[in-house]
Each structure stands twice: as structure tokens, then as C-alpha cells.
Amino acid sequence: MRTKTGQRWEDAVLAGRREDETLAAARDANRMLDHITLSSLGAAVAVLVVIGLVRYRHALTVVAVGTVGMSLLLAEILKRYVLHRPELVRAPERLLGNSFPSGHTTIAMSVLFxxxxVVPYRLRGVAVGVCSLWATFVGAYTVAAGWHRPSDTIGADLLVLAVACALVALLARAGRVSAVPGRPHTLPTVLVITPLCSIALAGLGSGAVLLLDSMFRLRPGDPEVPRxxxxxxxxLAAGASAAVTVLLLALLHRVDLDRPSPARPAHKAGL
Incomplete structure (x- = not known):
């Protein structure tokens, strides 16, 4: 994004998307991304609030909603007012705008995180397993649709991870974080971590190989470079999202955020 080589490569990524519609699956990507709207975001936040309030976890509700809200706010501030994309290489006008970080990826990953x-510790693996593949591939779909560069999606992943970790750190300072006693539940962990690790390793590994191949060929007129x-x-977009999700789960391994609010009724103890 901020070097000549990086800009040439990401311009080639967008050129490759335009030239290879069969690989991009652009129509499927557009249909997927069209579902991410203000209405769907509002519905997702409402679900988070309902889960937190039903469980009588006010602090966790604030943290969950804050993860979404702060991530989106920071993404917009960074994109509009802080970061810029210097014009280091010649490119068509449509490629010169700044799109870092990706708003769609920020929405998907912040809702997942x-x-x-906000869910109970024992259901964390289930929740991640249900939503992680959708959120992971939103970043890849933004590249497939030609809406974003790979760096936009990776930056959004890291931004959301930073926000979530900062808010969990505040919970820890407030004394609402504790270690999980007893033996870990191996099966749910395996069922969730194995697919995510596979996507992360496959995406980052194959992406790195293809990146190096395209970089070595990065010269004007080479038809293989865009592809x-x-x-x-x-x-790389898919692999990075999966890797960041695995990292969050690793940071929260055996960590319970489930300490109840002081005014919690006794009959809610099992939630």
C-alpha cells in the first residue's frame, strides 16, 4: 500500500480479478457481500445485546457491542482521516482511492469476535464454529468482488483483534476474567480449531508461494502476473482471517469471561 512494489502488486491483484471471472466467482461474491448492510449489522448487534441481557452479563454486553462499534469507528477514522494511499506508481483513476481497512471485513470479524x-465459555467453540467460516471468507469475497485489496482485509482483521484484546484487558483489570477449572473439552476444540487451522495454513501457505511467484514476475506486460x-x-485474505480467529481463540484458551454482574439474580446462575 505504501511502497511502489506493494502498490504494483495490489494493482495486479485487482487486474487479475477483472481478467479471470471464473476464478474470482465475482457474482457469488457480490451476492454474499450485498447481505452485509446497515440493517443486517443492526440485527447482529441486537442479537448480541439479547444474548448478553438474557444471561445478565451487562459488562460482557458492553464489551461485545463495543467490539463492533469501536472497530467500525476506528476503521472509518483510519480510512477517511488518518491513512492515505500515496500515488507512488502510475495506475488508472479507479485504483488510486484509499480503501484501507476494509469495512465489510471489519463488520464480519467484529461480529464474530x-x-x-458474549456467549458462555462452554458454547464458545460452537459459536465460533457456526460463524467463523462466514466471517473468514468475507475478506476473501471482498477481493473476489474487486472491492478491496488484500492489505485492506488483513488490516481489518488485525484492527478488530486489537480492539477485542483491548476490551478484554479492561475486563481483566476489572476482575471479571478467570481461569477455567477442570479438564478442557477436547472434541469441540478439535472440531472448531482443525478447520480454521487448515484454512489458515492453506491460505497463508499457498498465498505466500503465489505471492513470491507473482513478485518475481512483476514486470509490465507479463500476462501471468495478474492471474x-x-x-x-x-x-491470503482467507488465510489471514482464519489465522486471526485462531489467535483470538488461543489468547482466550482456558479463559472465562463469564463472571456475573453484582446484581445478578440467583435464579440466573445457570446461564
Whole structure:
């Protein structure tokens, strides 16, 4: 994004998407991304609030909603007022605008992370397993649709992770975080972690190989560069989202955020 080589490569990614519609699956990507609207975001936040309030976890509700809200706010501030994309290489006008970080990826990953935080510890694996594949592939779909560069999606992943970790740190300072006693539940962990790790390793590994191949060929007129660059960007976007999700789960391993509010009624103890 901020180097000549990086800009040439990401311009090639977008060029590859335009040239290879069969690989991009652009129509499917557009249909997927069209479902991410203000209405669907509002519905997702409402679900998070309902889960938190039904469980009588006011602090967790604030953290979950804060993860979504702060992530989106920071993404917009960074994109509009803080970061810019210097024009280091010649490119068509449509490629010169700043799109870092990706708003769609920020929405998907922040909703996933918020759900991970607000559900009970014993259901964390189930919640991540249900939503992680959708959230993971939103970043890849933004590249497939030609809406974002790979760096936009990776930056959004890291931004949401930073926000979630900061808010969990505040919970810890407030004394609402504790270690989980007893033996870990191995089966749910395996069922969730194995697919995510596979996507992360496959995406980052194949993306890195294709990235290096396209970078070594990065010269004007080479017809293979856009195809290789697009494939690399698509793989890296999916792999990075999966890797960041695995990292969050690793940071929360055996960590219970489930300490109840002081005014919690006794009959809610099992929630």
C-alpha cells in the first residue's frame, strides 16, 4: 500500500480479478457481500445485546457491542482521516482511492469476535464454529468482488483483534476474567480449531508461494502476473482471517469471561 512494489502488486491483484471471472466467482461474491448492510449489522448487534441481557452479563454486553462499534469507528477514522494511499506508481483513476481497512471485513470479524466474547465459555467453540467460516471468507469475497485489496482485509482483521484484546484487558483489570477449572473439552476444540487451522495454513501457505511467484514476475506486460497476484491475494485474505480467529481463540484458551454482574439474580446462575 505504501511502497511502489506493494502498490504494483495490489494493482495486479485487482487486474487479475477483472481478467479471470471464473476464478474470482465475482457474482457469488457480490451476492454474499450485498447481505452485509446497515440493517443486517443492526440485527447482529441486537442479537448480541439479547444474548448478553438474557444471561445478565451487562459488562460482557458492553464489551461485545463495543467490539463492533469501536472497530467500525476506528476503521472509518483510519480510512477517511488518518491513512492515505500515496500515488507512488502510475495506475488508472479507479485504483488510486484509499480503501484501507476494509469495512465489510471489519463488520464480519467484529461480529464474530463479539459473539465469541458474549456467549458462555462452554458454547464458545460452537459459536465460533457456526460463524467463523462466514466471517473468514468475507475478506476473501471482498477481493473476489474487486472491492478491496488484500492489505485492506488483513488490516481489518488485525484492527478488530486489537480492539477485542483491548476490551478484554479492561475486563481483566476489572476482575471479571478467570481461569477455567477442570479438564478442557477436547472434541469441540478439535472440531472448531482443525478447520480454521487448515484454512489458515492453506491460505497463508499457498498465498505466500503465489505471492513470491507473482513478485518475481512483476514486470509490465507479463500476462501471468495478474492471474498469480489475484490468486495470491484471494488466498491470503482467507488465510489471514482464519489465522486471526485462531489467535483470538488461543489468547482466550482456558479463559472465562463469564463472571456475573453484582446484581445478578440467583435464579440466573445457570446461564
Amino acid at each position: 463479539a459473539l465469541t466474547l 498469480l497476484a489475484y490468486a495470491a491475494g484471494h488466498a
